Amino acid sequence: MTQRLADHAQPTDIPGNPRSDWWREAVIYQVYPRSFADGNGDGMGDIPGIRARLPYLRDLGVDAVWLSPFYASPQADAGYDVADYRAIDPMFGTLHDADGLIRDAHALGLRIIVDLVPNHSSDQHEWFKQALREGQGSPLRARYHFRPGKGENGELPPNDWESVFGGPAWTRAEDGEWFLHLFAPEQPDFNWEHPAVRDEFRSILRFWLDMGVDGFRIDVAHGLVKAEGLPDIGDHEQLKLLGNDVLPFFDQDGVHEIYRSWRQILDEYDGERIGVAEAWTATVDRTAKYLRPDELHQAFNFQYLGTGWDAEELRKVIDQSLDAMRTVGAPTTWVLSNHDVVRHLTRLGGGVRRARAASLLMLGLPGSAYVYQGEELGLPEVTDLPDEVRQDPAFVRAAGQDGFRDGCRVPIPWTAEGASYGFGAGGSWLPQPEVWKTLAVEAQTGDPDSTLELYRSALALRREHPGLGAGTEVEWADAPVGVLAFRRPGGFMCTVNAGEGPVTIPAPGGLLLASGELGAEADGSVTLPPDTTAWWAV
The missing domain is CATH 2.60.40.1180 (Golgi alpha-mannosidase II)
Structure with missing residues (x-):
């Protein structure tokens, strides 16, 4: 049960939200577009669906909304394989819809952060398709990592790197050269030593900043620069997805020059536009390097996310996180769930009681907090999805991996009735458990003991109480x-x-x-x- 002295007022509308340094204590809500709200009834979430639900997010009490990718994409990795960084995939809507979403959010006092995927493109990106068409020696191949193979006839990969989705990190083109992909073969890595790549992404930043977005969450921010010569790893235990090992393709010092140039662009725009690093590093001190005053503003605190429900370990990681960020003048961020990890209600064990306690601890810490869609409803991981509906490439390429990320991406419930519990007029792209009708927004709203009302009360207090957030x-x-x-x-x-x-x-x-x-x-x-x-x- 939720216990409190009195109800608290909902946060006041703040159109334009002009407050400086808003990001230092912001609560940022992650929307996974395909699983948030379906506006046209095709079973897939979309931008019109998100627009219709923005008042819910305003009333929940968050400060900003982070949108996972909605760009034009073949969807080999749920949109993290981008074919056109300046276009919206038709499954999600149009650029006109995106413009309306940004305007509507700002009118409600919400900021919009969009995902940026700079480590790799889709293999259907025009640069990569042309590089394949033109063959060996094409200047466009230098924008990616094409290499001759080893062995008598070049039949072996150029080095021993493995994809974080399983299998080799190299795929051989029809003409015999190999190309690098740290993720799926449909996601070839850019070569960030090439000036055209750097110029292109500076242009992409300006395109979306001109559209009015308030910042970027930078996917695989630690992976852009590879060690010179692409050296072998050698004797190394199997790489885990997005692990924090020190590797020649992660957390190389050269990434910081890139983010210094991006910070200059962000600072040119009014309204405190920000960059948020998804940087899996070996230590919080390495993460802090991404947040020096002339680089990015925030980085996800994966060390905290990975800590179990243990008082001593939690105190240790809280102290380490605050100490590391203090040295660079950056806020610490706190996160329990996202689209890449098992939902914390399931991961921490202990059921909904422990999940609620962990949430209130996170929201009571100084700095900025991230809330993944559905955690405010107390949603558990869906662990019994049939194999035939799973779409995570990690599942397909690595003989299952327990399904890995599909279980946290099941569309969220809004109502207690309907084919998809209010997600849309039809079904949903992943099946929802029947029990979710009891966890729907409609079912929890107004119930003082519900997890949703706990979050609403906590977020209202964060705005009102001087001892919270900042x-x-x-x-x-x-x-x-x-x-x-x-x-x-x-x-x-x-x-x-x-x-x-x-x-x-x-x-x-x-x-x-x-x-x-x-x-x-x-x-x-x-x-x-x-x-x-x-x-x-x-």
């Missing part, structure tokens, strides 16, 4: 084993019971919000059940 400091308080307790400037305290049993503590102050029911003791102390987080005014 800043870079936490002051840890003494607490029993398994409990986290920290204060924030502005009269805020958070207590989290990540242990296995109930814990009784002195009441720190007035209760603002709790993820579950607390016990009141005769001496004025309170009992925190396991998997419970409480916010206090102190």
Whole structure:
């Protein structure tokens, strides 16, 4: 049950949202377009569907919306294989729809961040198609990584790199040369040493900034530059998808020159336009390098996402994250779920109680927080999708990988009835579990004990309470084993019971919000059940 003193007002509309440094404490909501809302009834989410649901996001209390790719694409990897960076795929709508979405969002006080995919293109991108047509020696091949093979007749790949989707990272063209793809064969990697590639993406940035977007989430931001000579890895355990190993194709120092040039472009535009790095690095200190004052604004905190439900480990990663970002003057970001990982309700174990407690902890930390669509509904991972409906290339190329990413991409429920629970007028591109009708927005709205209302209350408090969001400091308080307790400037305290049993503590102050029911003791102390987080005014 959600426990609170009183209902809190919804956030005030802020058309244009002119506040400087908005991104330092923003709550940013990730929309996965194909699974958010279907506007035309074809079973696939689209931009008109998103536009119709923008008031829901405004009322939820988020500051910005990050849209996963909607560009023209053959959809070999759900749109992360881009054929045209300046066009909308017809399955999602048109450029006119995108323009309307941006305008509508701004009128509601929401900012729009779009995905940018600079590490690779689709094999249907005109540059790559022409490079294949023209054959060996084509100048366009230098914009990608084409290499002769090894072996007597060039029959072996140029090096031992493996794709993060499984199998070799090289595919042989019909004329005998090999091309590099760190992901699927349909996603050839750009050669970022080539000036035409750099010029093209500066132009793409300006195209979308001129459209009015407020920033970019940069896909595989750590992968653009490869080590000189493309050296073999050698003896190395099998690469995990988007892992954080130190490898010759990830987190090379040359990427930072690229982002310094992008920052100059972002700074030319009014309104605090930002860059957000998806940078899987070995340490938070390496991540911080992407956020130096002349580079990007934010980076996803994957070290936090990968931490289990353990008080000691959580405190350690929180301290490390805050310390690393403080050195470069950047905000720390916090994230529990996204389109590439198992939903945190399932991943952390402990069911909805633990998921709610983890969410309230995340939203109580200083900096910016990311919410993945459906987590505010308490959606679990869908683990029983039939093989024939799965579309993740990691599943296809690596003999299953337990289905990997399809389970977190199932379209979200809006109503308790209907063929797709309000997702659209028809079905949905991935089947939804029947139990999701009880988790729909309609079913949870107005229920004070629902996960949706917990998020609405928490996000309203983040806007209202001076001790939430802003800043870079936490002051840890003494607490029993398994409990986290920290204060924030502005009269805020958070207590989290990540242990296995109930814990009784002195009441720190007035209760603002709790993820579950607390016990009141005769001496004025309170009992925190396991998997419970409480916010206090102190």
